[in-house]
Amino acid sequence: MSNTCCFHQIFLCWCLMVCFYSPVKSDELHLLLNLKSALNKSTTIVLDSWGEVNSICSFNGITCNDEGFVKEIELSGLKLTGVLPLDSMCQLQSLEKLSFGYNSLHGPISEELNYCVKLQYLDLGNNLFSGSFPDISSLTQLKSLHLNNCGFSGVFPWKMLGKMTKLTVLSLGDNPLDRSPFPNQIPKLKKLNWLYLANCSIEGKIPPAIGDLTELINLELEHNHLSGEIPMEISKLHKLWQLELFNNNLTGKLPVGLRNLTKLENFDASTNNLEGDISEVGYLNNLVSLHLYKNKFNGEVPPELGELKKLVNLSLYDNMLTGRLPQKLGSWSSFDFIDVSENLLTGPIPPYMCDKGTMRGLLMVQNRISGKIPATYGNCTTLKRFRVNNNSLSGVVPAGIWGLPVADIVDIAYNRFEGPITSDIKNAKEMGILSVGYNRLSGELPEVISEATSLVKIEINDNQFSGKIPQGIGVLKRLNVLKFQNNMLSGSIPESLGSCLSISDINMAGNSLSGKIPSCLGSLSTLNSLNLSRNELSGKIPGSLSTLKLNLFDLSYNRLTGPIPQTLSIEAYNGSLVGNPGLCSSTFRLRSFKRCRPDSSMSKDVRVLIVCLALGATILLASLGCFCIQRGLKEEKLVIH
Ligand SMILES: *[C@@H]1O[C@H](CO)[C@@H](O)[C@H](O)[C@H]1NC(C)=O
Ligand SMILES: *[C@@H]1O[C@H](CO)[C@@H](O)[C@H](O)[C@H]1NC(C)=O
Ligand SMILES: *[C@@H]1O[C@H](CO)[C@@H](O)[C@H](O)[C@H]1NC(C)=O
Ligand SMILES: *[C@@H]1O[C@H](CO)[C@@H](O)[C@H](O)[C@H]1NC(C)=O
Ligand SMILES: *[C@@H]1O[C@H](CO)[C@@H](O)[C@H](O)[C@H]1NC(C)=O
Ligand SMILES: *[C@@H]1O[C@H](CO)[C@@H](O)[C@H](O)[C@H]1NC(C)=O
Ligand SMILES: *[C@@H]1O[C@H](CO)[C@@H](O)[C@H](O)[C@H]1NC(C)=O
Ligand SMILES: *[C@@H]1O[C@H](CO)[C@@H](O)[C@H](O)[C@H]1NC(C)=O
Ligand SMILES: *[C@@H]1O[C@H](CO)[C@@H](O)[C@H](O)[C@H]1NC(C)=O
Numbered sequence: 150m151s152n153t154c155c156f157h158q159i160f161l162c163w164c165l166m167v168c169f170y171s172p173v174k175s176d177e178l179h180l181l182l183n184l185k186s187a188l189n190k191s192t193t194i195v196l197d198s199w200g201e202v203n204s205i206c207s208f209n210g211i212t213c214n215d216e217g218f219v220k221e222i223e224l225s226g227l228k229l230t231g232v233l234p235l236d237s238m239c240q241l242q243s244l245e246k247l248s249f250g251y252n253s254l255h256g257p258i259s260e261e262l263n264y265c266v267k268l269q270y271l272d273l274g275n276n277l278f279s280g281s282f283p284d285i286s287s288l289t290q291l292k293s294l295h296l297n298n299c300g301f302s303g304v305f306p307w308k309m310l311g312k313m314t315k316l317t318v319l320s321l322g323d324n325p326l327d328r329s330p331f332p333n334q335i336p337k338l339k340k341l342n343w344l345y346l347a348n349c350s351i352e353g354k355i356p357p358a359i360g361d362l363t364e365l366i367n368l369e370l371e372h373n374h375l376s377g378e379i380p381m382e383i384s385k386l387h388k389l390w391q392l393e394l395f396n397n398n399l400t401g402k403l404p405v406g407l408r409n410l411t412k413l414e415n416f417d418a419s420t421n422n423l424e425g426d427i428s429e430v431g432y433l434n435n436l437v438s439l440h441l442y443k444n445k446f447n448g449e450v451p452p453e454l455g456e457l458k459k460l461v462n463l464s465l466y467d468n469m470l471t472g473r474l475p476q477k478l479g480s481w482s483s484f485d486f487i488d489v490s491e492n493l494l495t496g497p498i499p500p501y502m503c504d505k506g507t508m509r510g511l512l513m514v515q516n517r518i519s520g521k522i523p524a525t526y527g528n529c530t531t532l533k534r535f536r537v538n539n540n541s542l543s544g545v546v547p548a549g550i551w552g553l554p555v556a557d558i559v560d561i562a563y564n565r566f567e568g569p570i571t572s573d574i575k576n577a578k579e580m581g582i583l584s585v586g587y588n589r590l591s592g593e594l595p596e597v598i599s600e601a602t603s604l605v606k607i608e609i610n611d612n613q614f615s616g617k618i619p620q621g622i623g624v625l626k627r628l629n630v631l632k633f634q635n636n637m638l639s640g641s642i643p644e645s646l647g648s649c650l651s652i653s654d655i656n657m658a659g660n661s662l663s664g665k666i667p668s669c670l671g672s673l674s675t676l677n678s679l680n681l682s683r684n685e686l687s688g689k690i691p692g693s694l695s696t697l698k699l700n701l702f703d704l705s706y707n708r709l710t711g712p713i714p715q716t717l718s719i720e721a722y723n724g725s726l727v728g729n730p731g732l733c734s735s736t737f738r739l740r741s742f743k744r745c746r747p748d749s750s751m752s753k754d755v756r757v758l759i760v761c762l763a764l765g766a767t768i769l770l771a772s773l774g775c776f777c778i779q780r781g782l783k784e785e786k787l788v789i790h
Contacts, residue, residue, distance in 0.1 A: 177219050178205050180237050184222075188231040192253075195227050214243050221246035225272060232256035239264035246270040250295055253277055258301075263287040273299055274320060281305070282324075286312045297345055298323035305349075307332035315340060322347035322369065331375075336361050347393065348372035355399075360385040369393040371417065376400065379418070384409045395419040395440065408432035419443050419464070427451060427470070438462040442488065450474055450494070458482060466490040466512070474499050474518075479508070486510030490536070494518055498537070503529035514560070515539040522547055522561075532556050538584065539563040546590075552576030560584040562608065567591065570609070575600040586610040586632060593617070599624045608632040610656065615639065618662075623648040634680065635659040642681070647672055656680040658703065666704070668693045682706050682728075690714055690732075704729065712745045 178201070185199045198209045206213035212221035219241045229252040236259070238244070244265055250272040257280035258273065265271075268288050272295035281303035282296060291313050297320040305326045310316070311334045319338065322345045331351055335344070336358035342365055352374040359368075360382025366389060375397035383392070384406030392410070395417045402425030403418070413433050417440040424445040430436065431451030437459045446468040454460065455475025459482050466488045473496030479487060480501030486509050487502060494516040500523035502508050508529055518540040526532065527549025535550065538560045545568035550559060552573030559577070562584045569592030570585070577583075580601050586608045593616030594609070605627050614636040622628070623645025629652055638660040646652070647669025653676060662684040670679065671693020678701040679694075689711035690704065702717070702725045710731030717726070718736050726732055726742070733745035 177241055180240055181205055181208060181211070181219070183234055183237045187234040188229050192228055192230050195224075195229075212246075216243070218243040220244065221248070221270075223248045224252070225249060226251040228252060229254060233258070235259055235261040236264070241265075242267075244268060245290075248272045249276065250274040251276075255279065258283060260284070266290070269293070269315075271295065275299060284309045289313060289315070291316055293318040295320045296324070297321060300324065301326065303327055305329065307334055310334040310338065314338060317341060317364075318343040320345040322349050322372075324349050326350045328352050328374070331356055333358070335359075338362070340364055342388070343367045345369045346373070351375060353377070355380055355383070357382040359383060362386065364388060366390040366412075370397070371395045373397050378402075379404050379423075381406055383407070386410060387412065389413050391415040393417050394421065397421050399423055401425070403427060403429045405429065411435060414438070414459070416440070427465075430454070434458070436460055437482075440464045441468065442466040444468055446470060448472075450489075454478060455480075455499070461485045462487075464488045465492065466514075468492050470494060472496070476500065478502060480504050483507040486512070486534075488512040489516065490514035492516050496520070498523055498526075498542075500525050503532070507531055510534045512536045513540065517541055519543070521545075522550060524549075526550060530554050533579075534558045536560040537564065542566060544568075548573045553580070555579050557603070558582045558584070561588065562586040564588055570594060570598070570614075572597045574598050577601045577603075579603050581605045581627075582608075584608040585612065588612050590614060594619050596621060598622065602626070604628055605651075606630040606632075609636065611635040613637060617641075618643055618657075620645060622646065625649060626651065628652050630654040631656065633657045633660065638662060641665070642667055642670075642686075644669055646670065649673065651675060653677040657684065658682040660684050662686060664688070666691055666694075666709075670694065671696055673697070677701070679703070690717065690726075713742065 181199060185196050195209060205211055205219060206217055210222060210224045211219055214220040220243050225248045231254060233254055239261055245267050247268060254276040255278060258278055260283040262283060262285050266287050267290055269290050270293045271291060274295040274297040276299040278300045282301040282305055284306040286309040289312050292315050294316060301324045310332065316338045317340050319341060326349045328350045330353040336356060339361060341362050344365060347369045354377035355375055357380040359380060363385060365386050368389060371393040378401035379399055381404035384404055387409065389410050390412055392413060399421040407429040410433060412435055414435050414437040416436060419440045420443040422445060426448030427441060427446050428451050430439060431453030434457065436457050438461060442464045447470065449472030450470055452475050455477040460479060461482055462485050470492040474494060476499050478499040483505045484502045484507060490512050491514065497520035498518060503525055509531055510533060512534060514536050519542060521544035522542065524547045527547030532553050533555055535553065535556055536558060543565040546561065546566050548571045551571050554576050556577060557579050559580060560582065566588040567590060572595040574595055575597035581603050582605060590612040591614060594614060596619045598619055599621035602625060604625050606629060610632040615638065617640035618638055620643045622643055628649045631652065634656040639662065641664030642662055644667045647667060652673055658680045663686065665688035666686055668691035671691055676697050677699060679699055680701060680703040682703040682705040684707050686707040686709060690709055690713060692714050695714040695716040702722050704726055705724060706728030708731065709729040712733055712735050713726060718734060732742055734742035735745040
């Protein structure tokens with residue numbers, strides 16, 4: 150308070166001074182040159198025209214009034230750095246506009262800004278200022294005030310807004326301000342058409358008086374700590390084009406009368422605690438983008454959503470919505486994406502959402518959606534994500550789905566799909582994740598899967614795939630996870646897997662794979678999990694596997710024979726080797742396996758023994774047991790009986 154008093158005195162003093170002092174243009178030149186010199190030299194190249202030889206009115210970024218005095222300074226987006234010399238700038242008598250947005254200016258903003266009494270437009274937004282913002286109550290002519298995202302902290306002087314009744318644009322969001330209730334000065338700014346108060350620590354309720362701001366076309370209150378209900382007075386904002394309320398803690402229902410906001414194009418009330426049905430939004434005929442995800446909405450998706458002619462983005466995930474999706478949904482406009490995951494939706498997938506050829510995302514994970522995948526999506530070459538896992542979908546997957554050229558995820562797991570993965574997959578050049586587990590898919594995996602070179606995860610587990618694993622799978626250099634378990638795959642494990650150097654998880658359990666375990670698997674240094682249990686693998690366990698550090702290791706129930714490599718004989722792997730009656734143990738650690746007979750011992754060990762002998766180890770020692778350490782490899786004990 151004392152601060153403002155003091156300031157008013159100074160202001161008066163200054164006013165008396167200037168009243169007897171008629172400014173001249175040469176002063177303005179020096180004021181501008183002073184501004185230039187306050188800015189960092191390395192960033193003022195754009196101000197090269199600012200010099201003694203030019204008229205100030207021809208300076209880059211300067212607009213003069215009819216008398217040749219500076220009226221506007223427009224220097225936004227020029228990467229300027231430095232500290233603004235507000236004391237001298239505000240001596241520019243006729244200054245009405247100061248525009249410094251989108252630079253890298255720093256330092257505090259001082260109360261001297263109050264001297265810019267004629268300012269109508271002030272933009273300091275998107276800079277790196279610090280400290281709290283001063284009370285600038287003198288700037289009663291302001292129409293636009295942009296202070297968003299410029300680093301102001303502490304208490305904001307909300308009271309000053311009471312004096313700024315001409316404001317049409319107020320943008321204060323994205324500043325780390327102290328927590329504050331919704332400022333009651335704001336609903337009195339009747340001329341406001343643009344209010345950006347997102348992410349600036351507003352708490353408590355949205356006041357019903359917000360309904361007085363009938364000129365508003367944009368109201369953004371997202372990323373705050375607002376609670377309580379959305380006041381029904383909001384439906385008086387007939388001109389509203391955008392309403393952003395997401396990421397607060399709003400409760401209750403969507404207000405009755407919301408449907409009156411017929412100009413609304415963008416509505417986002419996601420990530421709140423809202424409940425009740427969403428029937429009001431069905432009447433918002435101009436909606437382009439509707440986001441209501443992460444709330445507790447229930448009831449049906451309004452059938453009217455299917456008639457919205459401009460709808461482009463629809464995100465309703467993580468609610469408790471029931472019923473069918475309107476079948477004509479997204480068919481009218483250049484539809485972009487739908488995410489209705491994690492609801493209780495039933496009925497078929499609306500078939501026309503890609504009709505305009507622009508759709509990028511179809512996400513309907515975890516619902517009770519049934520029927521087939523509409524053939525139209527096989528043609529939808531713009532799709533980046535196709536995820537319908539955990540539904541009740543069935544039928545044959547349209548071939549084009551496998552070959553979607555820009556899709557990075559195709560996820561249809563946990564459904565009742567049947568039929569094969571077709572060779573169209575060779576076109577899926579961007580596909581990182583192919584997740585089709587827990588279906589009734591069948592047939593052979595196409596060899597050309599190796600042409601889908603972006604693949605990171607292939608999850609085809611728990612289906613009825615048969616035939617061989619494509620030999621070329623090892624050319625997939627980014628492959629990280631391979632889940633092939635619980636199918637009817639046969640033949641051998643491809644040697645080429647040894648060149649999948651990024652792989653960490655291989656599960657081929659529960660198939661009919663035969664032949665040897667390729668010893669090259671031992672060279673996969675990133676391998677963390679290897680499960681080959683319940684197959685028909687035979688031969689010895691490759692000694693190379695000893696070098697791997699596996700969290701999960703399972704070779705149980707195969708037809709493996711011969712000695713178990715020493716380092717695999719540890720308790721953590723207990724059970725990993727059961728069900729292979731042909732395996733034997735050469736240590737005392739795995740009591741459940743038969744002991745290896747010396748003459749059936751590993752030939753390598755025999756060779757080591759011979760070397761031992763040849764080196765002149767005593768015959769006496771040899772009869773008790775010879776301990777040798779194989780250089781470069783892990784310790785291998787040889788016990789002789
Ligand atoms: C001026 O800019 C340079 C390069 O961006 C920077 O290193 C220097 O610290 C800046 N000086 C001031 C006074 O901002
Ligand atoms: C919120 O504002 C802070 C600055 O106060 C900024 O760093 C952050 O990115 C903003 N958050 C969002 C989600 O825009
Ligand atoms: C949100 O509101 C509910 C009910 O009013 C309250 O229980 C909860 O603590 C609030 N959550 C946060 C993060 O403020
Ligand atoms: C919605 O608008 C109609 C017609 O303008 C009006 O009669 C009705 O009272 C309004 N409803 C609300 C809740 O504002
Ligand atoms: C739809 O959402 C996408 C992705 O978030 C965004 O890039 C696009 O601008 C949105 N379109 C409209 C019209 O809001
Ligand atoms: C599938 O969805 C149900 C709820 O509908 C959920 O309980 C279950 O965990 C989900 N299963 C998977 C594998 O995601
Ligand atoms: C896919 O596109 C082709 C060519 O544009 C068209 O002939 C065919 O009917 C389309 N199929 C579907 C199912 O939309
Ligand atoms: C290996 O995979 C099979 C089949 O999915 C599973 O039953 C078994 O528990 C897995 N082994 C381990 C150690 O998890
Ligand atoms: C290891 O397996 C054997 C036989 O399967 C069992 O008796 C023993 O309890 C298991 N030990 C541990 C630590 O799981």
